[in-house]
Amino acid sequence: MKKVIGIDIGGTKILGGVIGSNGDLIKFKETSTDANLGRDHILKKLFGVLDDLFDTDIEGIGIGSAGRINFNTGEVIYATDNLPGWTGINLKEIISQKYRTKTIVENDVNAAIVGENWLGSAKSFKDILMITLGTGVGGAIILDGKLIRGSHFSSAEIGHTILYPGGKRCNCGQNGCVEQYISGTAIYKRYNEIAGSNLVNSAKDVFKLYMKNDKISKLVVDEFVKSLSLLIFNIRNFIDPEIIILGGGVTNSKDLWWEYLKSQIKCDLNISVAGLNNFSTVYGAAKLILNEGVV
Structure with a gap:
């Protein structure tokens, strides 16, 4: 069974989980975003979640982030003040280099609908x-x-x-x-x-x-x-x-x-x-990694 990490970055909280290819939630971690403190602080909180979840057997990280996301490059094209300073950041580059693993970045709701289509109310x-x-x-x-x-x-x-x-x-x-x-x-x-x-x-x-x-x-x-x-x-x-x-x-x-x-x-x-409640984006981001981005 493959194990990957799914992450949900929102204006209020960052939620992450280790998801098995069979859909099992193996471990999860949640923290407040404290978005008002700006981009570097949001990244610090994201790293804290990933550090707690990441292990040598993790085969990829899928991230669903608020904002308009260039799926091909992993760049945040635009984000409102719900995530101050987030516009222009390239999450795929930052995360893939820091954790040395395959990384996919998608809009958070796009990831959520993928999760719901995989295991939730839209199955x-x-x-x-x-x-x-x-x-x-x-x-x-x-x-x-x-x-x-x-x-x-x-x-x-x-x-x-x-x-x-x-x-x-x-x-x-x-x-x-x-x-x-x-x-x-x-x-x-x-x-x-x-x-x-x-x-x-x-x-x-x-x-x-x-x-x-x-x-x-x-x-x-x-x-x-x-x-x-x-x-x-x-x-x-x-x-x-x-x-x-x-x-x-x-x-x-x-x-x-x-x-x-x-x-x-x-x-x-x-x-x-x-059907997946607040974990829709986490599951969907994980599914995107497991599917190599194809939905």
């Missing part, structure tokens, strides 16, 4: 759309069993499509982006905006208040679900996938809003939560 499907709701919002598409990266490696940048023209300013420079309405960051910022004070620091805080029948959190979750259902409806009409997978940390609270979401999507649609 039996060929036409798949995935949306991840975390610090930001990401997307990925598999059509006829093939991962769609796009001619500029920018396919399915759902978080930076315009949901509400002229809406909230996004850190990408546009106004009204999806990410400003349905990400975990957007959820807690909206709560504080309505409250007129910085009362919460995460979407998790908002959902905890929701369970206590807090009025502001009820309003925020209602807005979140309506915006998410609008996005799903529009994308469904454009791509017509067999299944839509929702992933990312916000889905940990799905029991609070899942039925409401389904009631808002007024069309026949197969929609599911990621």
Whole structure:
């Protein structure tokens, strides 16, 4: 059995795992990204995870990173301030030289959809759309069993499509982006905006208040679900996938809003939560190494 490492680099945390070619999770390590401290610190945290997981029998490292990734070169073409200083870094070069092993770098959501197609909720499907709701919002598409990266490696940048023209300013420079309405960051910022004070620091805080029948959190979750259902409806009409997978940390609270979401999507649609939970990208990055990058 081959053993490889899969890594998920996000704005909030870095998660890594040693994955066997049979799909077993042998070992894993998680750490906070502390992205606000900049590129060198993010790299230091990444090295810490890899150092803990790497061994002589590891046959490759697959990395799924937030941002637009040139899959061929391993360079981060563009990343928002969720990962400050990340634009322009060549992760493939850095990691392959440091650990002297085969390395593949892919967009984190592209890796996640590969993981879900391998062992998760999309295992039996060929036409798949995935949306991840975390610090930001990401997307990925598999059509006829093939991962769609796009001619500029920018396919399915759902978080930076315009949901509400002229809406909230996004850190990408546009106004009204999806990410400003349905990400975990957007959820807690909206709560504080309505409250007129910085009362919460995460979407998790908002959902905890929701369970206590807090009025502001009820309003925020209602807005979140309506915006998410609008996005799903529009994308469904454009791509017509067999299944839509929702992933990312916000889905940990799905029991609070899942039925409401389904009631808002007024069309026949197969929609599911990621079966691998927060490990979708880890498994997918590992699968990319095992498959020599071919999906």
